[in-house]
Amino acid sequence: xxxxxxxxxxxxxxxxxxxxxxxxxxxxxxxxxxxxxxxxxxxxxxxxxxxxxxxxxxxxxxxxxxxxxxxxxxxxxxxxxxxxxxxxxxxxxxxxxxxxxxxxxxxxxxxxxxxxxxxxxxxxxxxxxxxxxxxxxxxxxxxxxxxxxxxxxxxxxxxxxxxxxxxxxxxxxxxxxxxxxxxxxxxxxxxxxxxxxxxxxxxxxxxxxxxxxxxxxxxxxxxxxxxxxxxxxxxxxxxxxxxxxxxxxxxxxxxxxxxxxxxxxxxxxxxxxxxxxxxxxxxxxxxxxxxxxxxxxxxxxxxxxxxxxxxxxxxxxxxxxxxxxxxxxxxxxxxxxxxx
Numbered sequence: 001x002x003x004x005x006x007x008x009x010x011x012x013x014x015x016x017x018x019x020x021x022x023x024x025x026x027x028x029x030x031x032x033x034x035x036x037x038x039x040x041x042x043x044x045x046x047x048x049x050x051x052x053x054x055x056x057x058x059x060x061x062x063x064x065x066x067x068x069x070x071x072x073x074x075x076x077x078x079x080x081x082x083x084x085x086x087x088x089x090x091x092x093x094x095x096x097x098x099x100x101x102x103x104x105x106x107x108x109x110x111x112x113x114x115x116x117x118x119x120x121x122x123x124x125x126x127x128x129x130x131x132x133x134x135x136x137x138x139x140x141x142x143x144x145x146x147x148x149x150x151x152x153x154x155x156x157x158x159x160x161x162x163x164x165x166x167x168x169x170x171x172x173x174x175x176x177x178x179x180x181x182x183x184x185x186x187x188x189x190x191x192x193x194x195x196x197x198x199x200x201x202x203x204x205x206x207x208x209x210x211x212x213x214x215x216x217x218x219x220x221x222x223x224x225x226x227x228x229x230x231x232x233x234x235x236x237x238x239x240x241x242x243x244x245x246x247x248x249x250x251x252x253x254x255x256x257x258x259x260x261x262x263x264x265x266x267x268x269x270x271x272x273x274x275x276x277x278x279x280x281x282x283x284x285x286x287x288x289x290x291x292x293x294x295x296x297x298x299x300x301x302x303x304x305x306x307x308x309x310x311x312x313x314x315x316x317x318x319x320x321x322x323x324x325x326x327x328x329x330x331x332x333x334x335x336x337x338x339x340x
Contacts, residue, residue: 007045007086011036012317013076013106020061023258023328028061029321034076037110038087044099045087046111051104051317051338052080052130053324055254067283079104080135082119082126093118100129107317107340124302131164131335132302132309133295135284139251140168140227141294142287145176147280148225148249152177155219157238159183159206160229162190164309164335165251167198169227171307172298174199182218184211184234186330193333197308212237222246230255236266242277250281258328310334 010033020028039045057079060071071077081104085097090113093099099116103109119129131137143165144150156173160166161183170181183194183203194203202218215223215237224246226238231253238248256263271277301307312332314323320338327336 007036007108009036010034011106011108014317014320015075016061016071016073016077018073019063019070020058020258022260024058024061024325026321031318031321032076034106036108039089039110042090042114043110043112044085044090044093044097044116046081046083046099046101046103046109046116047086048081048083048104048107048109048340049098050082050127050130051320051340052135053320053327053336053338054079054136055252055327057324058258058328067285077105078102080130081109082129083109090116098126100134105320124299127311127313127335127337127339128302128309130337131311132168132307133299136164136335137168137298138287138291138294139284140165140172141298142284142290143227143249143251143282144169144172144225146287146290147282148227148247150176150178150225153179154224155180155182155221155243156225156227157182157184157215157219157223157241158227158229159234159238160252160254160330161185161194161198161200161203162333163229163330164332166227166229167194167309167334168307170194170200171198171301173225175301175306180219180221182215182223184214184230190333193310197310206234210237212240215241225249227251228253232256232263236268239266239268239271239277242271242275244275244277246275246277248277248279250279254328254330312336314338316340 015032018028101111101116156178158166158169162185180201183200184206191203194200204214211233222243223241226248228250229252232255310333
């Protein structure tokens with residue numbers, strides 16, 4: 001094993017103490033002091049530099065059966081992270097390498113080499129590997145191009161459009177020749193950002209009035225693709241504006257994540273018969289085969305500034321929970337990142 005640098009005695013990490021009912025509360029979590037782990041054979045010790053907090057993590061706090069195992073009570077949580085290798089007992093990894101992995105919510109992590117991906121800090125800022133060039137970017141790319149079968153000339157509607165995924169969906173659609181790109185967001189500031197910085201053709205604040213009416217005004221000729229991050233009234237509105245052969249890709253439904261009772265479904269599903277429309281859910285984990293193509297196509301857009309991104313950066317492991325709750329409230333513009 002390579003010589004390890006002098007490490008701190010304490011590794012701070014966030015544990016889930018109880019499963020939240022409705023909105024997560026601070027007492028459901030604890031910031032715990034633990035030992036800095038020693039990497040075993042085939043592992044690297046990573047000092048985390050940036051942590052990701054994402055809406056999907058709310059689902060993992062529940063015991064309900066889902067596509068990924070729930071977080072265990074009394075144990076450290078997980079999430080995307082980028083860090084620097086400080087000790088290695090794995091072939092092909094040296095101290096000083098930077099890696100992307102999924103043992104976030106902590107300062108130091110012992111990561112199996114097979115679950116660590118080297119990233120180049122000179123090619124792009126390290127934080128982008130958690131966002132625009134990472135899982136959120138691939139989510140946008142796969143959901144729009146594969147699940148929603150986007151084609152040139154489509155009119156595209158994106159909900160949660162100022163978020164990390166939504167803002168990228170709209171821009172990729174524009175760069176690939178959409179006839180019209182419409183976004184919804186929750187503040188005037190975000191609406192302005194969508195049009196002025198991200199190049200959306202139209203955007204509206206969903207708090208200003210019924211979503212269906214605002215969408216019809218923004219897309220008088222209807223929509224061909226709806227990328228759903230919100231669910232609820234947004235999904236119903238999109239079905240109402242769907243053109244013949246329209247496609248809906250369901251990425252997330254943040255409007256219902258903290259509901260304690262099931263939310264009523266869209267009342268207008270029969271329109272799918274008239275429009276021959278389709279709704280399909282997807283998970284980014286099923287589309288990692290697109291990762292090389294995604295980086296090859298989107299990387300140059302990011303480097304040239306053709307595709308713009310925002311990050312909301314919160315400093316300090318002690319603020320990790322507050323950053324996560326901020327994502328659920330919609331406090332972030334673009335990707336929410338915690339910098340250690």
